[in-house]
Amino acid sequence: MTDTRLLACIDAIYDAGLDPEYWPTALGRVSEATASVGALLIPVYPREAIPLVVADTLAEASRDYAAGWSRYDSRVVACHRMDAPRPGLLITDAMLFTPEEMARDPFYQDFLRRHGLGFGAFRFIADGDGALTSVSILRGFGRGMFEADELRRVELVSGHLARALGVNARLAQAQRRAGDLEDAIEHLETGLILLDGLGRARFVNAAARHLLGDGLELGRDRRPTATRPAERPRLAALLAAAAMGRSSGPLLLARARGGPPLHLDAVPIRGRGPTADTLSAAAGTRHGIMLLLRDTAPSAPVGIAEQLRQLGLSPAQARVAELVGQGLAPSDVAETLGLGIATVRTHLKAINAVLGLARQGELVALVTRLSTWTRHGRPRSRGETIR
Template identity: 40%
Template sequence: MAAHDLLAVVDSIYAAALAPERWQEALGDLSVALGALGTTMIPLGLDGPLRALASDTLAEANADYQREWWRHDKASRRVLERGLRPGIVGTDRVVMTEEEIARDPFYQEFLRRHGIRQTMAAIAPLGQGRLLSIGVQRSLKRDLLQDEDVAALARIAPHLGRAIAVTSALAEARQMAGDLAEAVERLAWGVVMLSASGEVRHVNPVAGALLGDGLQVIGRRIEAAARDDDARLQGAIAAALPGAMPAAKGVLVRRPSGKGWLYAEAVPIRPKRDPLDFITFGAGGALLLIRTLDAAPRRVAHHLQEMGLTPAEARLAEALGQGGALKEVAEANRISYETARTQLRSVFAKLGIRRQGELMAIVMRLASTIP
């Protein structure tokens, strides 16, 4: 996928994060970029009919699915049965064999009737331990999905997960509020609104209570107290501002008080064309979302093993993902520094990442799915 195609899809996704009525349009944009027939979002693990959302091209198939065929969607059930976790991206062949597909009525009757040959999906957290499957549907007229197709969805998946988390949180806040502005005030997360140039325009009450211990506003700029943390924070903010290629990653911020770390994510707000919107927030900018982390981190090593890591690699990844330094983690696990480096390279390769910041984001997301 070309960089400009990726940016267009990411823009559409984050626009939907703040305006849920645009999710159908965003799913359509994702379908076009990936050369797919259409895209669906299906919540997993709910009793009764699964209330799926689909791009316009799959409207008829989605109605048919919700009417009766959700009962026969074996692939979606297996995602839960096999303990697949947020961050996983793959085709339906991960949970279904070709022999099963050849005799499965869901594939041979329902999917064929609607011109669908194959699905690839990204798994995202939906809050309260629930999962969401974002399924990209391949047309019967196309060949089976290839590794490069899965890789393209994997590049977008972190943005999907983040945007869905924002939508879910705002939806809960909007139940107690009349509009987006009031919802931001009631949001359980800290929210700092940044202008297109990165200046602080608004701080909601939760964020205001967190400032002064690890994060501070100086000269209309938000900064982290520790130099290394601030360098990562400014990089994340810069990547979310208009004109940049968004990088979906979180930043850990230490607090001088010794309390649990802060976890910050920057979500893009892209420029709008409407003149009135432009005068207000239409020039674009970013939302900096801030959450506190528990003093006693939730254990996620077993989830990391389910993602293909060995027990030793999972212990190392969990500790590093919670902010530990490689040398200290190696000593705590009674292994040499070189052995720890070798294990870390293996972790990066298996998870398809390159930096410890990305590992932190994965560990934090896994921890957020634990009830």
């Protein structure tokens, strides 16, 4: 497995993020990048969020599964016993059954073996707009369990899949309202800035124009820059990663005048098709960047947990984030919410991924800022930053 395969996989994922017809091809690339024989995207809730998407290598097995074997999928039952699904959770067969149980299970021995399939890894991802999807990656029969480094690659790929699905959802929603794609992009509720190959803004939609000036602005050369000098290296890293077809986001960008931060994500513009063509034309290149901006300030005073949900966390993650952000240790959070400590740590890992945080201190700073905004409508200290 080489980095070339991983980069090709990430490019294909963002192709599909702009044009859903490329999802089967993208899942084929996911299979190659994770040393598996096939991958699937399965909607968890709401069921209609996305259609079931299957890599071409799993087409026959998928038909067989839909024709009756879905009723005997013991993994689904076992997942629910583990308090799954929830965003960020990564599950493998070894977490669900013992080798002896799998040796006696008809689903493993009759269905999977017949189609040359072996053990799997399953990660639940949230698209940032409330939809939950399962990324299912299956190894070939006889390959054994996923190794630790392979699971890390599954987690990495899953993050890109979540962002691409979020782009799918936002563009589709805007297009349903507006009809015409160009009009939909202009009136997208999420702020959108299209950058050319030199990082200059070529298109800024209405929502982005409204958000510019505090936290993020465009310089004289039309390149995005953070209002606060301390935030500029983080923004530069986000854009540099997107230019290379990777991602280091999302990013919470502190505002100069205080208040809740801007939520930024950068997605490379790749691929073919109507959506990609429209965005590429607006950016002036097929290798541009789509910078997405979201205002985290609530339109009316709401609780901390609700504000955290607006940032893309699930209800359970928001409760954990609020308590940890208030200074409680993970063990105390587990006791307060009646959860296992392992579940709390799993939630924290997912919270950091969704919010683009690296340390618990950053979560404390964010919750403190949100708390002050909730009480007073403005931050307590303009010098406070989110780090």
